Amino acid sequence: MPTRRAEILAAAAELFARRGYHGASIGDVGRAVGLTGPALYRHFTGKEAVLAEMLLDISRRLHAEGVRLSAEPEPGRALDALLGWHIAFALDNPALITVHERELDNVPEAQRHEIRRLQRAYVEEWVGVLRRLRPGLPEDRTRAAVHACFGLLNSTPYSAAALDRDAMAGLLHTMARSALTTA
Amino acid sequence: MPTRRAEILAAAAELFARRGYHGASIGDVGRAVGLTGPALYRHFTGKEAVLAEMLLDISRRLHAEGVRLSAEPEPGRALDALLGWHIAFALDNPALITVHERELDNVPEAQRHEIRRLQRAYVEEWVGVLRRLRPGLPEDRTRAAVHACFGLLNSTPYSAAALDRDAMAGLLHTMARSALTTA
DNA sequence: GGTCGATGTTAACCATCATTAACATCCTCA
DNA sequence: TGAGGATGTTAATGATGGTTAACATCGACC
Numbered sequence: 001m002p003t004r005r006a007e008i009l010a011a012a013a014e015l016f017a018r019r020g021y022h023g024a025s026i027g028d029v030g031r032a033v034g035l036t037g038p039a040l041y042r043h044f045t046g047k048e049a050v051l052a053e054m055l056l057d058i059s060r061r062l063h064a065e066g067v068r069l070s071a072e073p074e075p076g077r078a079l080d081a082l083l084g085w086h087i088a089f090a091l092d093n094p095a096l097i098t099v100h101e102r103e104l105d106n107v108p109e110a111q112r113h114e115i116r117r118l119q120r121a122y123v124e125e126w127v128g129v130l131r132r133l134r135p136g137l138p139e140d141r142t143r144a145a146v147h148a149c150f151g152l153l154n155s156t157p158y159s160a161a162a163l164d165r166d167a168m169a170g171l172l173h174t175m176a177r178s179a180l181t182t183a
Numbered sequence: 184m185p186t187r188r189a190e191i192l193a194a195a196a197e198l199f200a201r202r203g204y205h206g207a208s209i210g211d212v213g214r215a216v217g218l219t220g221p222a223l224y225r226h227f228t229g230k231e232a233v234l235a236e237m238l239l240d241i242s243r244r245l246h247a248e249g250v251r252l253s254a255e256p257e258p259g260r261a262l263d264a265l266l267g268w269h270i271a272f273a274l275d276n277p278a279l280i281t282v283h284e285r286e287l288d289n290v291p292e293a294q295r296h297e298i299r300r301l302q303r304a305y306v307e308e309w310v311g312v313l314r315r316l317r318p319g320l321p322e323d324r325t326r327a328a329v330h331a332c333f334g335l336l337n338s339t340p341y342s343a344a345a346l347d348r349d350a351m352a353g354l355l356h357t358m359a360r361s362a363l364t365t366a
Numbered sequence: 367g368g369t370c371g372a373t374g375t376t377a378a379c380c381a382t383c384a385t386t387a388a389c390a391t392c393c394t395c396a
Numbered sequence: 397t398g399a400g401g402a403t404g405t406t407a408a409t410g411a412t413g414g415t416t417a418a419c420a421t422c423g424a425c426c
Contacts, residue, residue, distance in 0.1 A: 004403090019288065022205035025383060035404075038385075042403055047384065101341075102285070105202070140345050141354060147342035148335050148358055155334020158284075162327045171324060175331055175362035182361035183354060187373090208413055218374075221415075225373055230414065368426090375420075383412085390405075396398095 005043050007033050009057075012050050017095035017157070021051060021106045051103060052111040058100045059118035062089070066125035075132035079177065082126060086153055087172050091165055094157035101154055123147070130180060137183065145183040149176050188226050190216050192240070195233050200278035200340070204234060204289045234286060235294040241283045242301035245272070249308035258315035262360065265309060269336055270355050274348055277340035284337055306330070313363060320366065328366040332359050 011032035015024035026047050027037035044050045065085055072078040090097045100119075107115060126146045131137070137145075153172055163171065194215035198207035209230050210220035227233045248268055255261040273280045283302075290298060309329045314322070336355055346354065 020203040020205055020285075022203055023289070026385085027383075036406080037383085038406085039404055041385075102203075106206070141350070144342055144345045144351065144354055145358060147345075148338050148355060151338020151341075152331050152335035152362065155331050158334075159327055159330035162323050162330075167324070168327065171327055171366060172331060175328060175366050178365035179335065179358035179362040183358050209415085210413075219376080220413085221376085222374055224415075370424090372423090373421085376418090378417075379415085381412105381414085383410100385409080385411105387408075388406090391403085393402085394400090 004033075008040060008043055009050065009054050013054055013093075013095040013099055016051065016054075016103060017098040021099075021103045048106070048108050051099075052107045052115075054096075055100060055104065055107055055115050056111060056118075058096050059115050059122070062086075062100075063118045063122045063125075065089075066122045070125040070129045075129050078129045079133060079180070080173075082129060083153075083173050083176055084169075087156075087169050087176075090153055090156045091169060097154050098157050123150075134181070134183075141183065145180055149180055152176055152179065187216075191223060191226055192233065192237050196237055196276075196278040196282055199234065199237075199286060200281040204282075204286045231289070231291050234282075235290045235298075237279075238283055238287065238290055238298050239294060239301075241279050242298050242305065245269075245283075246301045246305045246308075248272075249305045253308040253312045258312050261312045262316060262363070263356075265312060266336075266356050266359055267352075270339075270352050270359075273336055273339045274352060280337050281340050306333075317364070317366075324366065328363055332363055335359055335362065 008029065012024070012029045015028055015032060018024075025037070026040055029050070030037040030040055040050070044053070066082065069081040069085055070078050072081055104112060104115060104119075123143065123146055126149075127139070127143050130142050130146060131139070134142070153176055156168065156172065162168075191212065195207070195212045198211055198215060201207075208220070209223055212233070213220040213223055223233070227236070249265065252264040252268055253261050255264055287295060287298060287302075306326065306329055309332075310322070310326050313325050313329060314320070317325070320328075336359055339351065339355065345351075
Protein backbone atom coordinates (compact mmCIF):
# COMPACT_ATOMS: atom_id res chain seq x y z
CA MET A 1 0.00 0.00 0.00
CA PRO A 2 2.67 2.59 0.68
CA THR A 3 3.26 3.20 -3.01
CA ARG A 4 4.62 6.66 -2.30
CA ARG A 5 7.26 5.37 0.09
CA ALA A 6 8.36 2.77 -2.42
CA GLU A 7 8.48 5.35 -5.17
CA ILE A 8 10.62 7.64 -3.04
CA LEU A 9 12.95 4.80 -2.08
CA ALA A 10 13.43 3.86 -5.71
CA ALA A 11 14.17 7.41 -6.80
CA ALA A 12 16.52 7.94 -3.86
CA ALA A 13 18.38 4.74 -4.68
CA GLU A 14 18.90 5.91 -8.23
CA LEU A 15 20.21 9.30 -7.11
CA PHE A 16 22.35 8.00 -4.24
CA ALA A 17 23.88 5.46 -6.60
CA ARG A 18 24.66 7.99 -9.30
CA ARG A 19 25.85 10.92 -7.17
CA GLY A 20 26.50 9.49 -3.73
CA TYR A 21 24.47 10.05 -0.58
CA HIS A 22 25.89 13.51 0.06
CA GLY A 23 25.74 14.43 -3.61
CA ALA A 24 21.98 14.06 -3.87
CA SER A 25 19.81 16.48 -1.94
CA ILE A 26 16.43 15.82 -0.44
CA GLY A 27 15.12 18.33 -2.95
CA ASP A 28 16.55 16.26 -5.82
CA VAL A 29 14.85 13.16 -4.52
CA GLY A 30 11.55 14.97 -4.14
CA ARG A 31 11.79 16.43 -7.64
CA ALA A 32 12.45 12.97 -9.04
CA VAL A 33 9.03 11.82 -7.85
CA GLY A 34 7.23 15.04 -8.73
CA LEU A 35 7.26 16.46 -5.21
CA THR A 36 9.02 19.23 -3.39
CA GLY A 37 11.74 18.53 -0.85
CA PRO A 38 9.88 18.99 2.43
CA ALA A 39 7.08 16.69 1.26
CA LEU A 40 9.37 13.73 1.93
CA TYR A 41 9.06 14.40 5.65
CA ARG A 42 5.46 13.19 5.44
CA HIS A 43 6.87 9.75 4.61
CA PHE A 44 10.25 9.54 6.30
CA THR A 45 11.65 11.12 9.42
CA GLY A 46 14.67 12.43 7.51
CA LYS A 47 17.27 11.81 4.85
CA GLU A 48 19.16 9.30 6.95
CA ALA A 49 15.99 7.34 7.51
CA VAL A 50 15.52 6.97 3.76
CA LEU A 51 18.99 5.51 3.40
CA ALA A 52 18.60 3.30 6.47
CA GLU A 53 15.33 1.81 5.30
CA MET A 54 16.76 1.27 1.86
CA LEU A 55 19.85 -0.58 3.08
CA LEU A 56 17.93 -2.56 5.65
CA ASP A 57 15.50 -3.73 3.01
CA ILE A 58 18.25 -4.73 0.59
CA SER A 59 20.31 -6.59 3.15
CA ARG A 60 17.23 -8.42 4.40
CA ARG A 61 16.35 -9.54 0.90
CA LEU A 62 19.89 -10.71 0.17
CA HIS A 63 20.20 -12.51 3.46
CA ALA A 64 16.82 -14.23 3.26
CA GLU A 65 17.53 -15.51 -0.21
CA GLY A 66 21.02 -16.53 0.78
CA VAL A 67 19.68 -18.69 3.61
CA ARG A 68 17.00 -20.17 1.40
CA LEU A 69 19.26 -21.07 -1.52
CA SER A 70 22.20 -22.38 0.45
CA ALA A 71 19.91 -25.00 2.00
CA GLU A 72 20.27 -27.06 -1.17
CA PRO A 73 22.33 -30.08 -0.05
CA GLU A 74 24.46 -30.51 -3.15
CA PRO A 75 27.04 -27.68 -2.85
CA GLY A 76 27.64 -27.29 -6.58
CA ARG A 77 23.94 -26.78 -7.14
CA ALA A 78 23.70 -24.44 -4.17
CA LEU A 79 26.51 -22.29 -5.55
CA ASP A 80 24.84 -22.08 -8.94
CA ALA A 81 21.59 -21.07 -7.28
CA LEU A 82 23.32 -18.34 -5.28
CA LEU A 83 25.15 -17.11 -8.35
CA GLY A 84 22.04 -17.10 -10.50
CA TRP A 85 19.95 -15.24 -7.99
CA HIS A 86 22.59 -12.68 -7.05
CA ILE A 87 23.40 -11.95 -10.67
CA ALA A 88 19.72 -11.47 -11.52
CA PHE A 89 19.32 -9.15 -8.56
CA ALA A 90 22.38 -7.12 -9.54
CA LEU A 91 21.32 -6.83 -13.16
CA ASP A 92 17.78 -5.84 -12.23
CA ASN A 93 18.73 -3.45 -9.43
CA PRO A 94 22.09 -1.90 -10.20
CA ALA A 95 21.35 1.17 -8.09
CA LEU A 96 20.47 -0.89 -5.04
CA ILE A 97 23.64 -2.93 -5.34
CA THR A 98 25.75 0.18 -5.66
CA VAL A 99 24.24 1.93 -2.66
CA HIS A 100 24.36 -1.21 -0.57
CA GLU A 101 28.04 -1.51 -1.31
CA ARG A 102 29.04 2.11 -0.71
CA GLU A 103 26.84 3.97 1.71
CA LEU A 104 26.75 1.94 4.89
CA ASP A 105 28.83 4.54 6.72
CA ASN A 106 26.12 7.15 6.30
CA VAL A 107 23.49 5.10 8.08
CA PRO A 108 22.94 6.15 11.71
CA GLU A 109 24.59 3.86 14.23
CA ALA A 110 21.33 2.40 15.45
CA GLN A 111 20.55 0.63 12.21
CA ARG A 112 24.08 0.31 10.91
CA HIS A 113 24.85 -2.61 13.20
CA GLU A 114 21.86 -4.62 12.06
CA ILE A 115 22.65 -3.98 8.41
CA ARG A 116 26.24 -4.98 8.87
CA ARG A 117 25.15 -8.12 10.67
CA LEU A 118 22.90 -9.09 7.75
CA GLN A 119 25.61 -8.32 5.21
CA ARG A 120 28.08 -10.49 7.09
CA ALA A 121 25.55 -13.28 7.47
CA TYR A 122 24.93 -13.22 3.73
CA VAL A 123 28.64 -13.57 3.07
CA GLU A 124 28.74 -16.48 5.52
CA GLU A 125 26.06 -18.32 3.57
CA TRP A 126 28.31 -18.19 0.54
CA VAL A 127 31.34 -19.15 2.59
CA GLY A 128 29.45 -22.16 3.96
CA VAL A 129 28.51 -23.40 0.52
CA LEU A 130 31.98 -22.89 -0.84
CA ARG A 131 33.54 -24.72 2.07
CA ARG A 132 31.32 -27.69 1.42
CA LEU A 133 32.37 -27.57 -2.21
CA ARG A 134 36.09 -27.11 -1.52
CA PRO A 135 36.88 -28.38 1.97
CA GLY A 136 40.61 -27.96 1.53
CA LEU A 137 40.51 -24.18 1.21
CA PRO A 138 41.28 -22.36 4.47
CA GLU A 139 38.44 -20.29 5.84
CA ASP A 140 40.05 -16.87 5.49
CA ARG A 141 40.97 -17.55 1.88
CA THR A 142 37.46 -18.73 1.24
CA ARG A 143 35.99 -15.57 2.67
CA ALA A 144 38.40 -13.38 0.71
CA ALA A 145 37.44 -15.28 -2.45
CA VAL A 146 33.75 -14.65 -1.79
CA HIS A 147 34.39 -10.93 -1.36
CA ALA A 148 36.34 -10.83 -4.58
CA CYS A 149 33.53 -12.68 -6.29
CA PHE A 150 31.06 -10.05 -5.14
CA GLY A 151 33.33 -7.43 -6.62
CA LEU A 152 33.08 -9.21 -9.93
CA LEU A 153 29.31 -9.66 -9.78
CA ASN A 154 28.62 -6.14 -8.57
CA SER A 155 30.70 -4.55 -11.29
CA THR A 156 27.63 -4.81 -13.48
CA PRO A 157 26.37 -1.25 -12.89
CA TYR A 158 29.37 0.14 -14.75
CA SER A 159 29.36 -2.02 -17.82
CA ALA A 160 25.90 -3.53 -18.11
CA ALA A 161 25.10 -1.48 -21.20
CA ALA A 162 27.45 -3.43 -23.41
CA LEU A 163 25.73 -6.82 -23.54
CA ASP A 164 22.09 -7.81 -23.43
CA ARG A 165 20.85 -9.05 -20.09
CA ASP A 166 20.99 -12.79 -20.70
CA ALA A 167 24.41 -12.75 -22.28
CA MET A 168 25.68 -10.65 -19.39
CA ALA A 169 24.14 -12.98 -16.82
CA GLY A 170 25.71 -15.99 -18.48
CA LEU A 171 29.09 -14.35 -18.72
CA LEU A 172 29.13 -13.30 -15.07
CA HIS A 173 27.98 -16.73 -13.95
CA THR A 174 30.71 -18.49 -15.90
CA MET A 175 33.44 -16.12 -14.78
CA ALA A 176 32.43 -16.14 -11.13
CA ARG A 177 32.06 -19.89 -10.95
CA SER A 178 35.41 -20.38 -12.53
CA ALA A 179 37.06 -17.85 -10.24
CA LEU A 180 35.58 -19.43 -7.11
CA THR A 181 36.35 -23.01 -7.97
CA THR A 182 39.93 -22.24 -8.98
CA ALA A 183 40.65 -20.04 -6.00
CA MET B 184 59.52 18.75 -5.41
CA PRO B 185 55.99 19.84 -4.64
CA THR B 186 55.82 17.71 -1.50
CA ARG B 187 52.91 19.71 -0.15
CA ARG B 188 50.78 19.12 -3.22
CA ALA B 189 51.50 15.40 -3.08
CA GLU B 190 50.69 15.32 0.61
CA ILE B 191 47.37 17.06 0.02
CA LEU B 192 46.52 14.74 -2.86
CA ALA B 193 47.20 11.70 -0.73
CA ALA B 194 45.10 12.93 2.17
CA ALA B 195 42.29 13.95 -0.15
CA ALA B 196 42.32 10.53 -1.82
CA GLU B 197 41.97 8.87 1.55
CA LEU B 198 39.06 11.07 2.56
CA PHE B 199 37.30 10.99 -0.81
CA ALA B 200 37.58 7.21 -0.81
CA ARG B 201 36.23 6.80 2.69
CA ARG B 202 33.43 9.37 2.66
CA GLY B 203 32.91 10.25 -0.98
CA TYR B 204 33.83 13.50 -2.71
CA HIS B 205 30.85 15.41 -1.33
CA GLY B 206 31.23 13.83 2.09
CA ALA B 207 34.70 15.22 2.70
CA SER B 208 35.10 18.97 3.05
CA ILE B 209 38.06 21.07 2.08
CA GLY B 210 38.46 21.73 5.78
CA ASP B 211 38.72 18.01 6.47
CA VAL B 212 41.42 17.65 3.84
CA GLY B 213 43.33 20.60 5.22
CA ARG B 214 43.12 19.28 8.77
CA ALA B 215 44.42 15.91 7.60
CA VAL B 216 47.69 17.52 6.55
CA GLY B 217 47.91 19.88 9.51
CA LEU B 218 46.57 22.91 7.67
CA THR B 219 43.42 24.95 7.67
CA GLY B 220 40.91 24.79 4.81
CA PRO B 221 41.71 27.96 2.90
CA ALA B 222 45.42 27.10 2.87
CA LEU B 223 44.69 24.56 0.15
CA TYR B 224 43.95 27.39 -2.26
CA ARG B 225 47.66 28.19 -2.26
CA HIS B 226 48.20 24.82 -3.96
CA PHE B 227 45.06 24.13 -5.95
CA THR B 228 42.52 26.39 -7.61
CA GLY B 229 39.67 24.62 -5.83
CA LYS B 230 38.22 21.38 -4.59
CA GLU B 231 37.35 20.17 -8.07
CA ALA B 232 40.91 20.79 -9.17
CA VAL B 233 42.19 18.48 -6.44
CA LEU B 234 39.95 15.69 -7.66
CA ALA B 235 40.74 16.35 -11.30
CA GLU B 236 44.48 16.25 -10.77
CA MET B 237 44.14 13.11 -8.70
CA LEU B 238 42.13 11.23 -11.31
CA LEU B 239 44.23 12.49 -14.16
CA ASP B 240 47.37 11.28 -12.44
CA ILE B 241 45.92 7.86 -11.68
CA SER B 242 44.53 7.26 -15.13
CA ARG B 243 47.82 8.35 -16.69
CA ARG B 244 49.74 5.89 -14.54
CA LEU B 245 47.37 3.04 -15.31
CA HIS B 246 47.36 3.80 -19.00
CA ALA B 247 51.12 4.17 -19.31
CA GLU B 248 51.74 0.90 -17.55
CA GLY B 249 49.02 -0.79 -19.58
CA VAL B 250 50.69 0.24 -22.82
CA ARG B 251 54.09 -0.82 -21.57
CA LEU B 252 53.09 -4.24 -20.31
CA SER B 253 50.79 -5.24 -23.13
CA ALA B 254 53.72 -4.86 -25.54
CA GLU B 255 54.95 -8.28 -24.44
CA PRO B 256 54.40 -10.47 -27.53
CA GLU B 257 53.30 -13.65 -25.79
CA PRO B 258 49.69 -12.90 -24.75
CA GLY B 259 49.64 -15.22 -21.73
CA ARG B 260 52.72 -13.53 -20.35
CA ALA B 261 51.29 -10.09 -21.13
CA LEU B 262 48.10 -10.92 -19.25
CA ASP B 263 50.05 -12.08 -16.22
CA ALA B 264 52.09 -8.89 -16.30
CA LEU B 265 48.97 -6.75 -16.45
CA LEU B 266 47.36 -8.73 -13.64
CA GLY B 267 50.42 -8.59 -11.44
CA TRP B 268 50.92 -4.89 -11.85
CA HIS B 269 47.25 -3.92 -11.47
CA ILE B 270 46.89 -6.07 -8.37
CA ALA B 271 49.98 -4.57 -6.80
CA PHE B 272 48.71 -1.09 -7.55
CA ALA B 273 45.29 -1.84 -6.08
CA LEU B 274 46.72 -3.41 -2.94
CA ASP B 275 49.16 -0.54 -2.42
CA ASN B 276 46.73 2.25 -3.26
CA PRO B 277 43.23 1.19 -2.29
CA ALA B 278 42.07 4.78 -1.90
CA LEU B 279 43.23 5.77 -5.36
CA ILE B 280 41.51 2.79 -6.93
CA THR B 281 38.28 3.57 -5.13
CA VAL B 282 38.22 7.22 -6.09
CA HIS B 283 39.22 6.47 -9.67
CA GLU B 284 36.29 4.10 -9.92
CA ARG B 285 33.64 6.28 -8.32
CA GLU B 286 34.22 9.97 -8.65
CA LEU B 287 34.68 10.69 -12.33
CA ASP B 288 31.31 12.47 -12.49
CA ASN B 289 32.50 15.12 -10.07
CA VAL B 290 35.40 16.17 -12.26
CA PRO B 291 34.72 19.33 -14.30
CA GLU B 292 33.91 18.65 -17.94
CA ALA B 293 37.17 20.04 -19.21
CA GLN B 294 39.27 17.30 -17.69
CA ARG B 295 36.61 14.62 -17.50
CA HIS B 296 36.92 13.83 -21.19
CA GLU B 297 40.66 13.29 -21.03
CA ILE B 298 40.34 11.06 -17.97
CA ARG B 299 37.62 9.01 -19.55
CA ARG B 300 39.72 8.66 -22.68
CA LEU B 301 42.64 7.31 -20.66
CA GLN B 302 40.40 4.96 -18.71
CA ARG B 303 38.95 3.58 -21.91
CA ALA B 304 42.37 3.27 -23.48
CA TYR B 305 43.55 1.29 -20.46
CA VAL B 306 40.63 -1.10 -20.85
CA GLU B 307 41.47 -1.46 -24.52
CA GLU B 308 44.99 -2.55 -23.70
CA TRP B 309 43.53 -5.42 -21.69
CA VAL B 310 41.00 -6.17 -24.40
CA GLY B 311 43.78 -6.33 -26.96
CA VAL B 312 45.82 -8.80 -24.92
CA LEU B 313 42.80 -10.94 -24.18
CA ARG B 314 41.79 -11.02 -27.82
CA ARG B 315 45.23 -12.26 -28.76
CA LEU B 316 44.90 -14.91 -26.10
CA ARG B 317 41.36 -15.95 -27.01
CA PRO B 318 40.65 -14.96 -30.62
CA GLY B 319 37.30 -16.71 -30.66
CA LEU B 320 35.68 -14.49 -28.07
CA PRO B 321 33.57 -11.67 -29.58
CA GLU B 322 34.81 -8.19 -28.84
CA ASP B 323 31.88 -7.01 -26.75
CA ARG B 324 32.05 -10.08 -24.56
CA THR B 325 35.77 -9.59 -24.17
CA ARG B 326 35.30 -6.01 -23.06
CA ALA B 327 32.55 -6.99 -20.63
CA ALA B 328 34.82 -9.68 -19.22
CA VAL B 329 37.59 -7.16 -18.67
CA HIS B 330 35.22 -4.83 -16.83
CA ALA B 331 34.06 -7.68 -14.62
CA CYS B 332 37.66 -8.60 -13.96
CA PHE B 333 38.37 -5.05 -12.79
CA GLY B 334 35.43 -5.39 -10.44
CA LEU B 335 37.09 -8.43 -8.94
CA LEU B 336 40.53 -6.86 -8.69
CA ASN B 337 39.27 -3.55 -7.31
CA SER B 338 37.20 -5.20 -4.60
CA THR B 339 40.35 -5.28 -2.56
CA PRO B 340 39.70 -2.09 -0.56
CA TYR B 341 36.76 -3.78 1.17
CA SER B 342 38.36 -7.04 2.18
CA ALA B 343 42.09 -6.55 2.08
CA ALA B 344 42.38 -6.77 5.85
CA ALA B 345 41.64 -10.49 5.93
CA LEU B 346 44.75 -11.89 4.25
CA ASP B 347 48.32 -10.71 4.18
CA ARG B 348 49.40 -8.87 1.09
CA ASP B 349 51.14 -11.68 -0.78
CA ALA B 350 48.42 -14.23 -0.15
CA MET B 351 45.84 -11.72 -1.30
CA ALA B 352 47.81 -10.87 -4.43
CA GLY B 353 48.14 -14.54 -5.29
CA LEU B 354 44.48 -15.24 -4.70
CA LEU B 355 43.33 -12.34 -6.84
CA HIS B 356 45.73 -13.27 -9.62
CA THR B 357 44.54 -16.86 -9.69
CA MET B 358 40.87 -15.96 -9.58
CA ALA B 359 41.10 -13.24 -12.20
CA ARG B 360 43.15 -15.30 -14.60
CA SER B 361 40.77 -18.18 -14.29
CA ALA B 362 37.73 -15.95 -14.78
CA LEU B 363 39.19 -14.32 -17.87
CA THR B 364 40.38 -17.47 -19.57
CA THR B 365 37.10 -19.27 -18.97
CA ALA B 366 34.89 -16.36 -20.02
C1' DG C 367 69.05 45.15 5.99
C1' DG C 368 65.07 45.47 3.13
C1' DT C 369 61.90 43.74 -0.51
C1' DC C 370 59.20 40.15 -2.26
C1' DG C 371 57.09 35.83 -3.33
C1' DA C 372 55.52 31.69 -1.07
C1' DT C 373 52.68 29.92 2.33
C1' DG C 374 49.55 30.29 6.26
C1' DT C 375 45.90 32.23 9.24
C1' DT C 376 41.41 34.19 10.59
C1' DA C 377 37.19 36.66 9.31
C1' DA C 378 33.63 37.55 5.97
C1' DC C 379 30.53 35.99 2.09
C1' DC C 380 27.22 33.52 -0.24
C1' DA C 381 25.04 29.28 -1.74
C1' DT C 382 23.17 24.99 -0.59
C1' DC C 383 20.79 21.94 2.35
C1' DA C 384 18.35 19.49 5.93
C1' DT C 385 14.77 20.44 8.68
C1' DT C 386 10.67 22.80 10.68
C1' DA C 387 6.66 26.06 10.67
C1' DA C 388 2.54 27.78 8.89
C1' DC C 389 -0.73 27.32 5.81
C1' DA C 390 -3.78 24.89 1.91
C1' DT C 391 -6.41 20.77 -0.15
C1' DC C 392 -8.88 17.01 -0.28
C1' DC C 393 -10.80 12.64 0.92
C1' DT C 394 -13.32 10.06 4.27
C1' DC C 395 -16.84 9.26 7.10
C1' DA C 396 -19.89 10.21 11.12
C1' DT D 397 -22.18 18.99 5.98
C1' DG D 398 -18.43 19.51 8.22
C1' DA D 399 -14.44 17.76 11.24
C1' DG D 400 -10.15 15.71 10.89
C1' DG D 401 -6.30 13.19 9.12
C1' DA D 402 -3.24 12.59 5.20
C1' DT D 403 -0.50 14.85 2.03
C1' DG D 404 1.39 18.94 -0.20
C1' DT D 405 3.18 23.71 -0.67
C1' DT D 406 5.94 27.84 0.25
C1' DA D 407 8.59 30.55 3.72
C1' DA D 408 11.84 30.65 7.57
C1' DT D 409 15.85 28.68 10.23
C1' DG D 410 20.37 27.26 11.25
C1' DA D 411 24.43 24.71 9.91
C1' DT D 412 27.85 23.63 6.80
C1' DG D 413 30.86 24.38 3.09
C1' DG D 414 33.49 26.38 -0.79
C1' DT D 415 35.68 30.44 -1.79
C1' DT D 416 37.74 35.06 -1.27
C1' DA D 417 39.74 39.01 1.38
C1' DA D 418 42.85 41.00 4.54
C1' DC D 419 46.43 40.35 7.14
C1' DA D 420 50.94 37.79 9.13
C1' DT D 421 55.45 35.27 8.68
C1' DC D 422 59.51 33.93 6.82
C1' DG D 423 63.16 32.67 3.90
C1' DA D 424 65.86 34.02 -0.29
C1' DC D 425 68.26 37.23 -2.66
C1' DC D 426 69.91 42.03 -4.27
